[in-house]
Amino acid sequence: MPASEPTILATSMGIYAPRRDGEPRRVNPVFDLAAELAGAGPQPKICFLNQAEGDQPSTLTRVYEAFAGSRFRMSHLALFPMPNSDDIRAHLLGQDVIWVGGGSVANLCAVWRVHGLGEILRECWAAGVVLGGVSAGSICWHVGGATDSFGTDLRGFTDGLGWLPYGNGVHYDSEEQRRPLMHRLVGDGTLPTAHCTDDGTGLLYRGEKLVEAVADRPGVSAYEVTRSP
Template sequence: MPADAPTIVATSGGWRRGVRGLLDAGPLLHHAVELSGAAGRARVCHLGTAGGDQRWFTAEAVDAGQRAGFDVAPLHLFPMPSVDDVSEHVLSCDVVWVEGGSVVNLLAVWRAHGLDAVLRRAWEAGVVLAGVSAGSICWFRGGTTDSFGPELRPVTDALGLLPYGNGVHYDSEAGRRPLVHRLVAAGTLPEAHCTDDGVGLVYRGTRLVEAVREVDGAAAAYVVRREDGRAVEERLPTRRLPLA
């Protein structure tokens, strides 16, 4: 059962330290599943491309999904697609969850396999697209990344389903905020939407409708706009999600 409008949940969170395994699904991931409107047990396509499809992590995600009450359906692209029909696999799911890692490598591999076009069709069909870090930036026009090395650099050729820039780990990595400000001020990135760790942004179509968080404290979301050649930052209110 698809969501009632194209939906994206872009986060700096989603998993948490597990109790009976290494991972448990956190409130942000549960919220993405809830937004899908899945009737019965939801099916979540897990994409670990940005980390090279690490099988151990996939196995932990599958186990965590079982404990959380949804089915995780991995799609690996290394060393080859793990399913015969990538489009059918993705469109059969209620949610796509994309892990963190190298957003630059992710984009190159997705495009080589035509997954960029598949994900656009899925989004238009009501499959909720979601993810963390690289799995957040990918839906936007671009953002800040360490894909090229330890020094943060811009990426500006992401999928562009959302016509904004994206800043992740805004409070936990000191270089992220000032680089976002420089890129927006210079016009390298358009208006940028940014998340502290534990915060997610919910979009219906291309409209930001809510900022939510899975942590207590001061974690927040931000919009950074260009005004008179400089970056101006606005802090957004966030709603605390219930514990999963």
């Protein structure tokens, strides 16, 4: 049973849940939330997309290790050096959750456009597959945000998919360039009103509407940045 409305979880959350010393690692509870939103059964199907890192094998290995032994049925879609699926559309439409990893949002969106993946993902979104991601995998659904895609000095990015008509600021509390750059980008009109997340925070959208902020730890926040009249 798919999500009742097109649903996106845009986050600054890692694959693993935060833990105290001595606690075993466990998958972040945001994935249980995503499965619940998708109306998935006891074994949710989740597909990981890692084009923002060029489909790095080491990252894919860590992701599979994280989900090993969990209730999730894990798969991934690779596009480097070529697609690993003969029918990308059918595979993605068959998922409960599609999760996009972090890295270069500029490269991510460019590669997706070459492969026509934006159109397929939009179809998945409309069909009730829950879309989500972290960092680049959060910014990509929006108009744009602050990115290190072009170097260590952050720059504005405005070539996201734009399904969510806002800017998006990730890692808002943990990388000192993020907050002032987002303020500047919204203030000068480069980006529209922006929704921003501290590490450990996510934004839940139903259609284009932000309906809730969620967190995997105490003491973190989400923010709306608007341009002064």
